[in-house]
Amino acid sequence: MDSETYGTFIQHVKEINTLRSIQALLEWDQETYMPQRAAEDRGNQLAAVAGVLHEKLTRDELGDLLTKLEQEADAENYVAATNVREVRREHDRAVKVPTELVKRIAKATALARDAWVPARKDADFPRFAPHLEILLELKREMADRIGWDSEPYDALMDEFEPGARAAVVQEVFDKVKAELVPLVAAIKDAPRQPNTSILERACPPDKQGAFNRRIAEAMGFDFEAGRIDVSVHPFCSGHSPKDVRFTTRYDEHYIPMSLFGVMHETGHALYEQGFDAEHTGTPMAINTSLGIHESQSRLWENQVGRSRLFWEHFYPALQAEFPSLADVPLDAWHFAINTVRPSLIRVEADEVTYGLHIMLRFDLERQMIAGKLPVPDVPQAWNAGMQQLLAITPPDDAQGCLQDIHWCMGIFGYFPTYALGNLYAAQFFAAARRAMPELDRQIARGGLRPLREWLRENIHQHGKRYRAHELVKVATGEELAHTPFIDYLNGKFRPLYGL
Ligand code: ZN
Numbered sequence: 065m066d067s068e069t070y071g072t073f074i075q076h077v078k079e080i081n082t083l084r085s086i087q088a089l090l091e092w093d094q095e096t097y098m099p100q101r102a103a104e105d106r107g108n109q110l111a112a113v114a115g116v117l118h119e120k121l122t123r124d125e126l127g128d129l130l131t132k133l134e135q136e137a138d139a140e141n142y143v144a145a146t147n148v149r150e151v152r153r154e155h156d157r158a159v160k161v162p163t164e165l166v167k168r169i170a171k172a173t174a175l176a177r178d179a180w181v182p183a184r185k186d187a188d189f190p191r192f193a194p195h196l197e198i199l200l201e202l203k204r205e206m207a208d209r210i211g212w213d214s215e216p217y218d219a220l221m222d223e224f225e226p227g228a229r230a231a232v233v234q235e236v237f238d239k240v241k242a243e244l245v246p247l248v249a250a251i252k253d254a255p256r257q258p259n260t261s262i263l264e265r266a267c268p269p270d271k272q273g274a275f276n277r278r279i280a281e282a283m284g285f286d287f288e289a290g291r292i293d294v295s296v297h298p299f300c301s302g303h304s305p306k307d308v309r310f311t312t313r314y315d316e317h318y319i320p321m322s323l324f325g326v327m328h329e330t331g332h333a334l335y336e337q338g339f340d341a342e343h344t345g346t347p348m349a350i351n352t353s354l355g356i357h358e359s360q361s362r363l364w365e366n367q368v369g370r371s372r373l374f375w376e377h378f379y380p381a382l383q384a385e386f387p388s389l390a391d392v393p394l395d396a397w398h399f400a401i402n403t404v405r406p407s408l409i410r411v412e413a414d415e416v417t418y419g420l421h422i423m424l425r426f427d428l429e430r431q432m433i434a435g436k437l438p439v440p441d442v443p444q445a446w447n448a449g450m451q452q453l454l455a456i457t458p459p460d461d462a463q464g465c466l467q468d469i470h471w472c473m474g475i476f477g478y479f480p481t482y483a484l485g486n487l488y489a490a491q492f493f494a495a496a497r498r499a500m501p502e503l504d505r506q507i508a509r510g511g512l513r514p515l516r517e518w519l520r521e522n523i524h525q526h527g528k529r530y531r532a533h534e535l536v537k538v539a540t541g542e543e544l545a546h547t548p549f550i551d552y553l554n555g556k557f558r559p560l561y562g563l
Pocket of ligand 1: 328332358361
């Protein structure tokens with residue numbers, strides 16, 4: 065491989081990613097500290113950066129460099145191979161979708177959002193339906209431009225989970241569904257139920273913030289390369305391993321919101337801080353997929369954060385900080401933070417029912433994009449699905465098919481990454497425990513760094529070297545399977561609920 069050509073290519077790629085980091089920083093500021101009246105200016109700033117970014121990504125010069133490097137490919141050099149392959153993918157996606165279509169989608173989503181807000185408020189699906197129709201048509205057009213083999217949905221999902229195929233995802237989801245539905249039903253009628261009121265006891269937000277920082281630090285978050293702030297919708301924004309910022313929000317009378325929110329976002333943040341700094345600004349230091357990203361947050365939030373082992377060490381500290389919990393025994397706390405209850409709203413769902421909310425959306429999206437589910441039938445299909453999976457029916461569409469913002473933003477193919485994240489998380493955690501027989505004891509003593517190291521070595525440092533399904537195999541020795549997730553849920557929830 066000609067090192068001069070590669071050098072020029074990497075310089076170009078780093079410029080693209082510098083623009084992305086500027087974009088991310090502007091967005092982070094918009095959600096945290098930006099004064100309200102700056103909204104219009106910020107819109108102009110973001111549009112300007114997006115324009116330059118698109119121009120750089122689609123430039124012929126980049127296409128020529130890629131072609132040259134592909135001809136000289138050296139299979140031994142996986143760093144170069146990864147960077148070339150991933151930038152090719154992005155360049156092609158950007159070139160294939162004409163600016164004119166991007167503009168039409170942007171306009172349609174703006175109008176759809178204007179309709180969705182009041183439609184959700186008044187539970188008035190017909191008001192949103194024509195917009196959904198238009199967006200589906202535009203996204204089908206986009207999928208056709210990008211290209212697909214078995215179904216257009218694959219081309220859309222590929223944006224978030226590169227290389228994933230809907231038919232394969234469906235197969236795994238079906239197996240999970242077959243196990244989850246009876247488990248949820250059994251838990252609903254279980255002889256033992258948690259006392260959830262203890263979670264509503266007063267815990268001052270400033271003390272919550274201090275406690276969260278202790279947990280994030282114990283997990284290995286580097287505060288000299290990142291920060292925690294407050295925003296309405298929590299998120300994590302990575303600019304480089306040296307600058308990773310995430311947010312949380314507080315509810316004085318519901319401590320799990322920020323506590324598990326911070327463990328979740330710290331999981332995302334550790335992934336971003338765990339990339340090899342030498343490769344900053346190139347695909348080798350960028351996440352594999354959103355599903356893998358979500359696996360890191362779910363692993364820390366659920367597998368670790370909602371385990372009894374973790375609280376063996378941290379619960380006395382929590383009680384010392386919050387006297388309102390002083391008379392609550394560890395077991396009662398552990399049961400309460402593992403409450404499972406079929407509910408209507410996805411974002412409030414627990415770790416057992418959550419996947420079912422996702423599988424419903426995945427199923428409907430796939431049918432809508434394929435043109436098999438007419439838009440006017442969506443509410444009915446939604447409600448039938450909720451009844452079948454969770455045995456509840458939304459009283460109206462605001463608590464049903466209108467609840468999520470994704471569709472009005474034209475985002476299709478994103479939801480499955482959430483459920484994939486849970487599956488990956490369980491499989492990674494099982495592999496880490498196999499590799500480190502002392503892991504449970506370490507966690508019970510508050511020693512979380514060894515787990516971070518394992519994740520760093522087996523997942524984080526690879527960046528985009530592997531596609532998600534390959535990474536699962538490399539890190540765990542096995543293909544993606546539903547069993548680690550189901551075994552984990554049965555192992556935790558059946559004893560808890562006395563089943
Ligand atoms: Zn997340």
